[in-house]
Amino acid sequence: MKISLHIPPQMWQKIRSSMLALKPDHEEIIGFIFCEKQIDHFQNVRYIPKHWIIPSQDCYEYQSPSGLVVKQKLHHYLLEEYLQNQELNVVHLHTHFGNQLPHFSSVDDRYESEYAKFLTDTFTYQPDLISGVFDENLENYQFRLWNHQGTDFQTIKFCPDWLEIEQNPSESLEEIPLIFSRQKIFGQGFQTQLSQLKIALIGCGGIGALFAENLGRLGVKNWLLIDPDDLELVNLNRTPCAVLEMVKKGWSKVEYVKHLLSKIYPEDNNIMTQKTTLEQMENSQEIANYDLIVVATDNHHSRQIAQELALKYQRPLICLGTHIEVQSDGTPKMFARITIPPVGGGWCLMCGNIINLQQSALEIAPSVITELANTRGYLDDVEAPAVFWLNSICASSAVGIIHGILAGFLNVDEGLDWIYHFPAQEWLKTAPEYLHNEDCLFCGIPSPCQDQDSEENDYGYL
Structure with missing residues (x-):
């Protein structure tokens, strides 16, 4: 214990x-x-x-x-x-x-x-x-x-700290496994932390699978994979190593990603799967057992639930997503976004407008309301476009951020919101102070002064 x-x-x-x-x-x-x-x-x-x-x-x-x-x-x-x-x-x-x-x-x-x-x-x-x-x-x-x-x-x-990872001093003295020998430059402690890091990955599709593959090869072996869907033919152009035979056999996405990770670590791994949605998990408290929550889904409601769990259990959260649109002149605009709200509040995915609460509500509304929303133009029946390379930028950048945090050259205490814009080929970085919102219904943390009335303020509490 x-x-x-x-x-x-x-x-x-x-x-x-x-x-x-x-x-x-x-x-x-x-x-x-x-x-x-x-x-x-x-x-x-x-x-x-x-x-x-x-x-x-x-x-x-x-x-x-x-x-x-x-x-x-x-x-x-x-x-x-x-x-x-x-x-x-x-x-x-x-x-x-x-x-x-x-x-x-x-x-x-x-x-x-x-x-x-x-x-x-x-x-x-x-x-x-x-x-x-x-x-x-x-x-x-x-x-x-x-x-x-x-x-x-x-x-x-x-x-x-941002992450809670126990480090056994005796483990830091052990020789780095040969598979990670070219990562020695980042230090023994870095590799030890990666081997102990536990990831709850919500969404095992085009972005989530790439994220797991990248982070797994960096040295992360402990996972909880959550996704309700099976592999489909339409997924194969952006899921690494997925093949038609897997689709024909009815592989679930969580089993497919487990297969990817098990190929890297056939024996030394701890990979749990949940073929369900996040909101339908029997025991969502299981999320609290993991050091980092990563949400890589394609809907607003699952991201909202993930953020609420992260706030409840004060666990770090990384949100991954991409967006593609074609303008009237035929010019494409493509974005990959990595967002890390600060642990414990200050700003979150909801108050930072990273997700749309109206869209989240409509995604779980009864069908009659959804149909009405479609006729009013609130929902789009066309599936969101996606390409492998843009997903790869999003997933690999998120892995790079985790690498930077553990290696000690990146600080995300105040949160982070990075957006890659193509074809402009530029990274846009939101200043965290513009996302900060103490009045947010989800993450707002009143200062201690706001907890007292005028009589108690006479005591001089901060």
């Missing part, structure tokens, strides 16, 4: 900068994070933040280089608002003097032990207590989770 506290990069940057801005020189400071608890079918536990509070200096009874005490009025508010009313779990962050790796003090042990037992005795749902101690620059840290009796604790992982 693995236990982790995952704070999205943008949120952690705000928490850290707020704590540093409010922290007096050489004095301790405290912060509070309130989390949902998610447990997957492997019994792995992830704590996902929903709110955070950094008290200002007038919230303290006492604050010094060796300890602090916050006002009881603040404590009462936090308990009522986030534990009694929302039944969340609490994380206490505090600093210690110095820049070295901090250690919990005997005072920390006594206070946290008593507080863990107090939470258990006070609230029927028994909230968990996590404590994190940082150096004064909030760079080095340790985290632990207390049991409900306050008698013991265990160390847990703190992850403020």
Whole structure:
């Protein structure tokens, strides 16, 4: 069983900068994070933040280089608002003097032990207590989770990164397999992370199959493949290594992509398949077991569901798509688009207009409504055009982005939206600040100030 506290990069940057801005020189400071608890079918536990509070200096009874005490009025508010009313779990962050790796003090042990037992005795749902101690620059840290009796604790992982990938130090010392020998330039850790990375691929058609083939050859062996369709003759011009015999035998797309990946790794692989739509999966929580969600479907509704799951489980999402249109003068316009919304919100596929919610609704509407929409011109009966090479640009570019993230030369904490335009032969890059939308119904995260009324703002919370 693995236990982790995952704070999205943008949120952690705000928490850290707020704590540093409010922290007096050489004095301790405290912060509070309130989390949902998610447990997957492997019994792995992830704590996902929903709110955070950094008290200002007038919230303290006492604050010094060796300890602090916050006002009881603040404590009462936090308990009522986030534990009694929302039944969340609490994380206490505090600093210690110095820049070295901090250690919990005997005072920390006594206070946290008593507080863990107090939470258990006070609230029927028994909230968990996590404590994190940082150096004064909030760079080095340790985290632990207390049991409900306050008698013991265990160390847990703190992850403020885009991806959550466990790396075993002993594995990084192993020799890189010969098949990846020409990737040594990117480092041993890079190859180890690829071998551990788990991908949930939604859509195994023209783009999804190419993406899987490319990323598989880079070193990714753990997959969940989701697609309801079978291979058809019309697919064969843009699905690598697919042949007429597969169509005649009724191969599903998920089995076809599994076959592609199994040819690369006949034995050392872990490939699961779901021949269904994303919304019809019996256990959509299974998505949370995977490090990265990739959606490569040709409809808006499946992308909307994928984005909602990514937000719910705070998993990174990559959306892939292409578009071809021919103008009145016969000139073609072709686009390949790779979009990565920031983990945890800020902007998403819906508020960024990457998908159309009206189109999404019509795609699942009863047939009588769909027919009416067709007559009014809201839907197009003509299948979307597609070509292999444009799909290849989209899929291989997405693999290149993942490569850059893991190798450390590409940062997507604020999100990414790249569009390749042909025949102009140019990459268009949307500035993330133009997509940011705190008022989005799906991903909008109110700042902590927006969680309090005027009376509570008098406490000086950020």
